[in-house]
Amino acid sequence: MKQLLLGATFCFLGLNSVNAQKYQFKTITDVESTQIKSQDRTGTCWSFSTTSFLESEVIRLTGKDVDLSEMFTVRNTYSDKALNYLYRQGKAQFSEGGLAHDVINSVEKYGLVPESVFTGLQTGEEKHNHAELIAVLKSMLDTYIKKPAKQLSPKWKPAVESVLDVYLGENKKEFVFEGKKYTPKSFAKYVKIDPSNYVTLSSFGHAKKYEPFVLSIPDNFSNGSFYNISLDELVAVTENALKNGYTVELDCDVSEKTFSSKAGVAVIPASSADKKKALTELVKEKNVTPAYRQAEFENFNTTDDHLMHIVGIVKDQKNNTYFKVKNSWGTKQGNDGYVYMSVPYFRLKTISVLLHKDGISKDLKSKLKL
Known part of the structure; x- marks a missing residue:
């Protein structure tokens, strides 16, 4: 009897081995994008991903492949974040984090520059690391908030700017690119990036449908507005944009064990027992309803961990759809740096997406009054 059972067990294992299906992906849509970079030891995924998104926009709008500076935007956003933190007397977020609309706000306020003009690295540095910079800035701001001189020192702002100059470099008022002189704002116009053309979309049950709302998440220090749409519409607008040549900026939660930059996949297995297997093999996935999504957000299982750039669509051998997501952790993991x-x-797990308003269908534009 034991021999029969043992034989049956081997047959079952062999059948499982035969039925196991390793991922096989085929490209459906692949919108042109620039090379993958690494944000190194910084929390500036918001700038790397949205800058990558803007680089794809420059390609789409002008046909030019331009390497834009992530750190020019980071430097200016740190200035704005410092002012916000001080004016709120420390009752606000001050960290390396941010959101996609912070990049759009920075373009409107400060413009853009090429990477060759502003790298954010000082002499001898090869990788970004902002841990010390943020610690120094926060310590300074906390000191100014306490007002040891009994009143707020007017020196606080030039002192903060000096620290940013030392760590990241001085702001550029003018520069030469391909033989022509530009200011950051005139360069933004040259590459045809108009901040008013970009909108952020989300889908949550606690906000009114088809109207803008301020999403209360820690990194939304600038109180940016999100248009609220249905979950089905959020998926559809992303797919349709990609199929029509528009890329999409993504803010999402990557804390799940089934988000793996190493394996290059992000999935939600229907069974928790399949979490490990799902990184290499096809498994049944969970049916994600708006109610379940909302519950996971409200219990903090879904948070705004990481921003990336969606540049295409792929399908597996069972015709399931996946978004090709460009990460900013270098090219040595997963699908050459893509998930x-x-x-x-x-x-x-999506918190929000940002895209050009022309990538949105006429019907949805009408609902949003865009």
Whole structure:
């Protein structure tokens, strides 16, 4: 009897081995984008991802492949964040984090520059690391807030700017690019980036449908507005934009064990027992409803961890759809630095997307009054 059972066990294992299906992906849509970079030891994914998104916009709008500076935007946003933190007397977020609209706000206020003009690295530095910079700035701001001189020192702002100059470099008022002189604002016009053309979309049950609302998450220090749409519409607008040549900026939660930059996939298995297997093999995925999505957000299982750039669509051998997501952790992991994110993962873990308003359907534009 034991021999029969043992034989049956081997047959079952062999059948499982035969039925196991390793991922096989085929490209459906691949919108042109620039090379993957690494944000190194910084929390500036918001700038790297949105700058990558803007580089794809420059390609789409002008046909030019321009390497834009992430750190020019970071430097100016740190200035704005410092002012916000001080004026709120420390009752606000002050960290390396941010959101996609912070880049758009920076373009409107400060413009853009090429990477060759502003790298954010000082002499001898090869990688970004902002841990010390943020610690120094926060310590300074906390001191000014306490007002040891009994009143707020007027020196606080030039002192903060000096620290940013030392760590990241001085702001550029004018520069030469390909033989022509530009200011950051005139350069933004040259590459045809108009901040008024970009909108942020989200989907949550606690906000009114088709109206802008301020999403209360820690990194939304600038109180940016999000248009609230249905979850099905959030998926559809992303797919349709990509199919029509528009890339999409993504803010999502990557804390799930089934988000793996190493394996290059992000999925939501229907069974928790399949979490490990799902990184290499096809498994049944969870049916993600708006109610489940909302519950996971409200219990903090879904948070605004990381921003990336969606540049395409792929499908597996069973015709399931995945978004091709460009990460900013270098090219040595996963699919040469890309993560293939399933639609169930996107439905559950997306905080928001940002895209050009022309990438939105006429019907949805009408609902949003755009």
